[in-house]
Amino acid sequence: MNKRSRGGAILWRTIASAAVLASLLLLFGFAYAVSDILRPPALVLGTEPPLAGQQPQLGAKEELKIVAIGDSLTKGTGDATGEGYVRRVVAGLSQKLGNRVKLVNNVAINGLRTDQLIDKLQQDAGMQYALKQADLILFTIGGNDLSKLAQTALRTDSGTADFGAEEIGNQLSDGLGRLDQVFQLVNRANPDARVVYVGLYNPFYPIPELRSGSLQVQKWNDKAYELSFSYPNMKLVPIFDLFEDEAGTYLASDRFHPNSEGYAHIAERIVQMLH
Amino acid sequence: MATDTQRSNRSDAAVLSVEGLRKRIKGKWIIHEVSFDVRPGEIFGFLGPNGSGKTTTIRMLVDLIKPTGGKVMIGGYNVQKQPEQALRHVGCIVENPEVYPYLSGWENLDHFARMQPGIGQDRIQEVVDIVGMDQRIHDKVKTYSLGMRQRLGIAQALLARPKLLILDEPTNGLDPKGIKELREFVRMLASQGMSLFISSHLLSEIQLMCDRVAIINGGRVLAVGTVSELIDENASYVLWQVDRREQAVALLSGLQEVTLLGQGEHGIEDAVLTAIPDAIITTVAPGAIPGIVQKLVAGGIGVEAVQKVSPTLEELFLKLTEGEGIV
Amino acid sequence: MSNLLPLIQNETLKIWKKKRFFVILFILAILIPIFTYAQMRMAENNKDKFTDWRSQLIQQIADYQNALTSDRIPEEWKQYRRIMVQQLTYYLENDVDPSAPNAVTFTRGFMNNAVTLFIPLLVLAIGSDLISGERSSGTIKMLLTRPVRRWKILLSKLVALIFYISLTIISTLILCYAISGVFFGYGGWKLPVFTGFIINGAEVDTSGVHAVPHWLYILMQAGLAWFSAVIVGLLAMMVSVLVRSTAASIVTMMATIIAGTILSNMAAAWDSAKYIFSVNLQLTSYLEGAPPPIEGMTMLFSVGVLAVWGLIALIISFGVFTKQDILN
Numbered sequence: 022m023n024k025r026s027r028g029g030a031i032l033w034r035t036i037a038s039a040a041v042l043a044s045l046l047l048l049f050g051f052a053y054a055v056s057d058i059l060r061p062p063a064l065v066l067g068t069e070p071p072l073a074g075q076q077p078q079l080g081a082k083e084e085l086k087i088v089a090i091g092d093s094l095t096k097g098t099g100d101a102t103g104e105g106y107v108r109r110v111v112a113g114l115s116q117k118l119g120n121r122v123k124l125v126n127n128v129a130i131n132g133l134r135t136d137q138l139i140d141k142l143q144q145d146a147g148m149q150y151a152l153k154q155a156d157l158i159l160f161t162i163g164g165n166d167l168s169k170l171a172q173t174a175l176r177t178d179s180g181t182a183d184f185g186a187e188e189i190g191n192q193l194s195d196g197l198g199r200l201d202q203v204f205q206l207v208n209r210a211n212p213d214a215r216v217v218y219v220g221l222y223n224p225f226y227p228i229p230e231l232r233s234g235s236l237q238v239q240k241w242n243d244k245a246y247e248l249s250f251s252y253p254n255m256k257l258v259p260i261f262d263l264f265e266d267e268a269g270t271y272l273a274s275d276r277f278h279p280n281s282e283g284y285a286h287i288a289e290r291i292v293q294m295l296h
Numbered sequence: 297m298a299t300d301t302q303r304s305n306r307s308d309a310a311v312l313s314v315e316g317l318r319k320r321i322k323g324k325w326i327i328h329e330v331s332f333d334v335r336p337g338e339i340f341g342f343l344g345p346n347g348s349g350k351t352t353t354i355r356m357l358v359d360l361i362k363p364t365g366g367k368v369m370i371g372g373y374n375v376q377k378q379p380e381q382a383l384r385h386v387g388c389i390v391e392n393p394e395v396y397p398y399l400s401g402w403e404n405l406d407h408f409a410r411m412q413p414g415i416g417q418d419r420i421q422e423v424v425d426i427v428g429m430d431q432r433i434h435d436k437v438k439t440y441s442l443g444m445r446q447r448l449g450i451a452q453a454l455l456a457r458p459k460l461l462i463l464d465e466p467t468n469g470l471d472p473k474g475i476k477e478l479r480e481f482v483r484m485l486a487s488q489g490m491s492l493f494i495s496s497h498l499l500s501e502i503q504l505m506c507d508r509v510a511i512i513n514g515g516r517v518l519a520v521g522t523v524s525e526l527i528d529e530n531a532s533y534v535l536w537q538v539d540r541r542e543q544a545v546a547l548l549s550g551l552q553e554v555t556l557l558g559q560g561e562h563g564i565e566d567a568v569l570t571a572i573p574d575a576i577i578t579t580v581a582p583g584a585i586p587g588i589v590q591k592l593v594a595g596g597i598g599v600e601a602v603q604k605v606s607p608t609l610e611e612l613f614l615k616l617t618e619g620e621g622i623v
Numbered sequence: 624m625s626n627l628l629p630l631i632q633n634e635t636l637k638i639w640k641k642k643r644f645f646v647i648l649f650i651l652a653i654l655i656p657i658f659t660y661a662q663m664r665m666a667e668n669n670k671d672k673f674t675d676w677r678s679q680l681i682q683q684i685a686d687y688q689n690a691l692t693s694d695r696i697p698e699e700w701k702q703y704r705r706i707m708v709q710q711l712t713y714y715l716e717n718d719v720d721p722s723a724p725n726a727v728t729f730t731r732g733f734m735n736n737a738v739t740l741f742i743p744l745l746v747l748a749i750g751s752d753l754i755s756g757e758r759s760s761g762t763i764k765m766l767l768t769r770p771v772r773r774w775k776i777l778l779s780k781l782v783a784l785i786f787y788i789s790l791t792i793i794s795t796l797i798l799c800y801a802i803s804g805v806f807f808g809y810g811g812w813k814l815p816v817f818t819g820f821i822i823n824g825a826e827v828d829t830s831g832v833h834a835v836p837h838w839l840y841i842l843m844q845a846g847l848a849w850f851s852a853v854i855v856g857l858l859a860m861m862v863s864v865l866v867r868s869t870a871a872s873i874v875t876m877m878a879t880i881i882a883g884t885i886l887s888n889m890a891a892a893w894d895s896a897k898y899i900f901s902v903n904l905q906l907t908s909y910l911e912g913a914p915p916p917i918e919g920m921t922m923l924f925s926v927g928v929l930a931v932w933g934l935i936a937l938i939i940s941f942g943v944f945t946k947q948d949i950l951n
Contacts, residue, residue: 029406033632036639040786043793050846054910057818057835057843058922096689125678128685131692146716147681154678321948358768360949383770390768394761398641407637410629411769452765 084121087111088128088155090148090207091138094219095129095161099278106219107159109288114157117292126151134165135199142206152210159291161219162203163241166196168277171225171234193237197244204248204255216255217291220245222264224277235265258294260287311336311460311491312357316366319352326352328515330366334460334493339486341506341523342495349515350495351391354464357493358388371459384412387458391465393449397438401429401448404437408452415455423451442469450481461485462493467501479505499606513613526612533557533564533605534585536576539598545576547595551588553581564605575603630771630779631786638749638783641756647745647791651798654741658733659803666724666807676720684711710817713834719814726804727811727837731844733799738848739887739905742792743855743880749787750859751872753780754944759868763949773945781860788852792845816840818910840910847906854900854929854936855880861936864944867951880904887916897924900932 089095089107097105107127115122128148130137141148152158170192207216220242225231238261249255263271263286264279271283279287310333319327327349334340344350355361357368359379368375373382395404405423409415424433427447437445446466453461463482467475482492482505496502502509503523510520519526538544548554557577564577580588585602592599638644687704690696696704714721754777757763766776800809815834835843859876866872883901886893896902897917906929908915909922 029403029636032639033636036635036786036790037632040635040790043789044785044849046842047789047792047846047849050842050844051850052846053839054843054847054906055922055926058909125675126681126685128681130685130688145712147677147684147712150677150715151681154675321950355949360764360767362946362948380770380772383768386768386770388768390764392761394765396637396640396762397760399637403636403640407633408765408769410633411766411771413626456770 084123085114085118085156086123086125086154087114087157087159088126088151088214089124089159090141090152091129091159091161092133092165093129093131093278094164095127095159096131097129097284098131099273099275100281100284101273102281104281104284106284106287106291109285110159110291113288113292114295117295125154129161132165133162134169135162135196135203138162139199139202139206142203142210149210152207152214155211155214157295158207158211158214158216159219160207160216163196163200163221163245166199167193167221167234167238167241168224170196170237171231189237193240197241197248200241200245201248204252208252208255212254214254215295216249216252217295218245218249218255218257219287219291220257220259220261222261224264224269224272226265227267227269227272227276235261256294258287258290260290263287309336310334310369311371312340312493313369314353314357314366315369317353317356317363317368318365319356319361320364326515327356327363330512330515330517332510332517332520334491335508336459336491337486337489338507339482339492339494339505341502341509342493342512343497343499343502343509344495344512345497348497348513350497350512351464352515353512354388354390354462354493354495357462358386358390359383360390384456385459386462387453387456387460388462389446389449389453389464389466390462392468393445393452395437395445395448395452398436400436401433401440401444401451404448405433405452405455409455412456419455419457423454426454427451443471443474446470446474446478458490460491460493464495465497466494467496467498475501499612503606511612518613532579533562534578534580535564535572535601535603535605536578536592536599537572537574537601537603538576538592539600540596541574541576543595544592544597547592547597548576548578548588551591553584554588555579562611568605572601572603626771627775627779630775631782634780634783635786638787641752643749643752644787644790647748648794648798650745651795652802655733655798655802659729659806662724662729662732662803663806677715680711680715680721684708684715687711706817713815717815721814724803724807725811725814726800726807726809727814727841729803729807730796730799731816731837731841733803734795734841734844734848735905735907735911737795738851738907739884739901740880742795742848742852743904744877745791746788746852746855747859747873747876747880749791750784750856751863751876752869753784753860754863755866755869755872756863758949758951767949774941777860777864777941777944781857784856784860785853788856789849792849792852796841796845812836812838818843818912844907844910847910850926851904851906851929854933855904857933857936857940858900861940864940864947893917894919898928900929903928 087107087110093099095105095107097103097107105127107124107129111122111124128151133141170189204218221238223232223235223238225234242257242259242261246257249257263283269276271279271286273280273283312334314333315331317327317330318325330349330353332340342350342354352361356363357370357375359375359382362376368382370382371385375382395401396407399407402420402424405420406417409420424430427450429444429447429451432440432444437448440448446469450463453463466478466482470478482494486492494502494505506523508520508522509526511518511526536544536548545556549556555578557579562577569575589599589602687708690704691701691708711721754763757766767773814837816837817834818840819833855876858879859872862872862875863869866875880901883899883904886896886899887902887905894917897920902916903920903925905916906922906925909925915921915925
């Protein structure tokens with residue numbers, strides 16, 4: 022009898038202490054949540070420990086992995102089909118080589134400039150990781166650097182004369198310096214991958230006042246070829262000639278990016294030079 | 297209604313004192329006027345048909361219903377104002393003995409014991425022994441019979457060593473043996489000094505069990521008094537069985553203290569009459585029976601049986617209301 | 624307090640012996656494996672589609688960043704995307720797969736979905752029976768004729784109810800974690816979760832966004848769910864005082880809760896619906912930064928509305944119960 026009633030007392034004590042503990046815990050959670058919403062602590066992202074996990078190793082290369090980085094050209098802006106040159110290269114290569122070709126990532130971002138790409142290459146763990154996996158890296162960069170130059174040039178033509186060729190020349194060589202850095206960083210990120218750098222073109226060729234921009238573009242491409250030449254696994258694919266007609270046949274409606282036909286030709290050239 | 301003489305009988309030491317209790321529910325007066333006292337150690341009957349306001353009154357005694365007017369004092373404390381003190385010395389079973397079916401009998405007692413300080417495990421064992429439930433006290437209540445639940449209910453009511461035990465229709469659902477046991481049990485408790493308040497709609501039960509009785513109908517107490525005053529003498533029929541019926545009728549009709557009743561003038565149940573079809577039905581003034589028997593015998597009439605028969609409750613009410621002029 | 628404790632003991636033991644809490648545990652033990660299985664199937668499906676979650680994450684980041692360069696996207700949206708980029712980058716840098724189900728993320732997801740309907744229903748299993756159960760069994764007559772003030776009886780019942788609400792929520796957490804961990808692994812406690820989004824109309828104020836470890840996030844979530852559940856419990860108690868039968872009391876409460884869920888899905892235009900308690904139950908979504916059902920609702924608003932409902936329920940419960948005539 023007494024045993025039974027003592028059993029009841031133990032049951033009660035167990036339930037009560039568990040319940041009180043649970044209630045206090047939940048009450049704390051509630052209070053914390055409310056105070057957290059009321060007085061949120063500052064963002065602490067920066068102080069978190071950096072990259073901790075080890076990067077996974079690449080598997081056996083039974084398939085060709087492609088990673089594309091760079092600006093709107095790689096992104097495929099202007100292509101009504103949304104394919105861009107990257108997807109067309111994937112399709113073309115798998116047809117040509119007859120093995121599996123996979124686009125792992127296309128992390129191109131509209132409007133990216135060399136300085137921003139350098140930042141990303143240096144700091145963006147995601148980009149690092151993507152590049153590491155690649156067997157083939159496709160990239161475009163510099164177009165936005167140069168179009169900034171073109172805008173400067175336009176301004177120069179329409180008034181202030183003191184902003185001359187010298188200034189443009191300086192900016193160009195700055196940009197090329199950064200391109201050098203990009204090449205180095207890409208190579209460092211994955212020295213084994215084949216890298217294709219797609220050269221620049223002058224989208225303003227149809228505009229007579231800006232036609233001379235082609236000369237700056239050519240200087241860029243020249244230097245870029247020189248830079249790429251020092252890396253045995255890097256190739257430059259020139260495409261400037263495709264866009265040098267008055268009608269702008271291969272330009273999209275924004276008169277700046279290639280249209281789908283233009284992208285198709287770019288892809289064609291890349292596929293041609295890859296074996 | 298309590299008369300002045302009854303009021304003067306009220307002892308100051310009343311365990312339960314009810315004064316001018318009234319209750320209105322949804323604009324309707326359910327209880328008009330209820331007053332009575334229960335003295336220490338007495339078995340007090342509360343008699344009334346179903347719907348007379350018995351249950352409502354009992355619920356007001358134990359604070360289940362708040363009265364519209366009047367007051368209930370238990371052990372000197374006002375139930376409405378100081379329920380904790382007043383109810384400390386009351387045990388009650390209102391209607392059925394409701395206990396938790398999913399607990400064992402012991403757990404039920406433990407539950408109610410915890411609601412009051414000073415009731416230990418020893419006391420629980422004591423009340424279990426009193427009601428004789430030792431065998432199955434640790435079984436779940438849902439396996440109990442009604443009789444066992446009744447016992448458990450009483451055990452629960454006794455836990456706090458109450459001075460007053462309120463039982464509402466305690467014999468409901470019990471078999472004759474159970475009723476007999478209950479009666480003995482009630483007597484036993486009363487002999488130990490406990491006051492009992494027992495409600496019933498059965499006249500016979502109150503007659504057998506109680507010392508005093510309050511009769512309630514239509515939300516009013518019609519009378520309060522000893523059982524013999526109110527029931528035995530005031531309202532009983534006397535049935536005569538004699539060998540020479542005609543002579544006897546003639547003789548009896550000549551007596552002042554006897555009223556002869558014809559068919560339809562009495563409320564005796566047919567079942568009683570079929571057993572003695574030739575009985576002479578009368579009412580007799582209190583204490584007159586021995587004299588009348590002598591007169592019958594002197595008149596050469598052989599008296600085979602004289603039987604007192606209780607009237608139905610309705611009739612008792614009728615009598616009481618006639619006698620005291622209450623509408 | 625000294626004589627309140629045995630009363631609480633009574634009520635706690637009664638609920639226990641009535642096996643209500645076992646029913647709750649049983650329901651949880653049946654449902655959680657089902658959800659775990661569903662989640663597992665989903666994870667397997669995803670695995671087929673994307674071989675590498677990192678590539679997936681990288682692509683997602685690039686997509687967000689491209690959206691950021693677009694002029695057509697309003698600044699508020701960009702802000703949100705910036706946060707998302709930050710968050711995804713964080714996962715990438717710490718090498719944690721945010722979509723990989725683990726026991727902790729499963730628990731978090733379950734809790735978040737359970738708070739509006741499932742947990743309130745479990746609470747009703749106990750709360751709706753609180754008074755009406757005693758009344759339909761008639762035991763209330765025994766309970767209230769003891770020398771104990773009625774408010775103490777009700778208070779002890781309320782405390783017991785809160786006990787079981789707490790136990791229910793903790794059990795939900797434990798069962799979720801234990802069961803789903805068998806399939807997904809038990810890790811993930813330190814995974815950062817972002818919180819602190821404040822949504823004002825169409826704008827997301829992300830100035831307060833910050834990362835908290837997963838365990839703390841779950842604790843916050845559970846605390847908010849607990850608050851919601853206690854309010855539901857208070858209302859259930861009120862209905863239980865007012866309505867005679869347990870069934871009627873459960874149906875009444877269920878109807879209002881389900882109505883609230885439906886309303887919060889469709890009544891964005893009906894502004895004053897935000898004062899209905901059941902529309903405010905999903906406090907946990909404020910932690911996630913999900914848009915509220917009706918514009919202008921914030922966590923503080925919802926907590927306030929719920930608190931007012933709870934207070935009214937308390938006043939009515941105690942007011943009625945202490946004066947009520949027990950007629951049957």
